[in-house]
């Protein structure tokens with residue numbers, strides 16, 4: 378099986394995969410031989426960057442390839458490629474140009490102007506809300522490497538096998554039904570989820586048992602809901618506090634201005650922006666301070682503050 382590559386023109390200052398796919402937004406991309414791969418919507422998607430070209434390829438699942446499905450609904454190769462391009466464009470939020478956004482942030486913020494050139498091409502992904510919710514429940518007191526390990530374990534243990542390519546087996550991210558029926562709190566603990574096992578399992582159960590709630594999670598992308606409504610909605614899930622809610626809202630529900638506040642953000646707010654809460658530079662992070670810091674960054678960067686914060690968050694990760 379060989380990959381059929383297609384390409385679109387997209388310079389590295391619009392997207393820089395090597396940083397973007399490791400910066401703690403998404404946790405299941407792996408790089409082999411300069412090719413990034415993961416699964417999206419029951420497909421394996423491959424990405425690579427060659428100068429000004431973003432190249433993509435995909436392998437469909439065995440189910441979609443089966444003669445039965447093909448007979449019922451034959452799809453032309455061009456139609457498949459259109460689907461894949463649509464999928465990738467949505468996932469990478471390609472309708473939004475970040476070059477202009479970077480210029481705008483730099484014009485308002487001298488610190489951003491100074492450091493952002495070395496971190497060009499960091500955009501916000503538009504991920505699946507369910508996977509993002511579970512991934513960020515796993516992110517509590519955790520690091521990118523361990524969160525990735527957990528997300529891969531969920532797929533391997535409870536997802537469906539899609540295809541094997543170049544020695545790697547690819548699996549779907551399990552649905553709420555699959556997690557709720559195939560996993561248990563105990564099995565997740567055995568996989569190393571620690572106290573997060575209960576939250577992952579209970580959130581899966583909530584969504585598996587209530588299909589309307591699952592639909593509602595996805596409908597939160599709509600502009601009919603305010604950022605505050607989305608934030609409140611997400612807080613009902615087990616293991617979700619304000620920071621996890623804001624990460625899910627920003628990274629999967631189109632909430633571009635939300636800046637999730639955690640210790641890293643607090644650190645750069647104080648260090649690089651002399652941020653103070655009620656006149657104090659060493660206040661501990663309370664709910665009131667959390668809200669105040671979000672406001673502080675929106676005032677500084679505007680409606681895409683969540684995107685701007687991600688550039689500085691990535692800088693502080695010190696990816697080699």
Ligand SMILES: Nc1nc2[nH]c(O)nc2c(=O)[nH]1
Nearest residue numbers: 400401402637638639642690
């Ligand atoms: N990519 C990420 N950005 C973040 N901001 C924040 O406050 N936390 C995170 C995170 O975990 N990943």
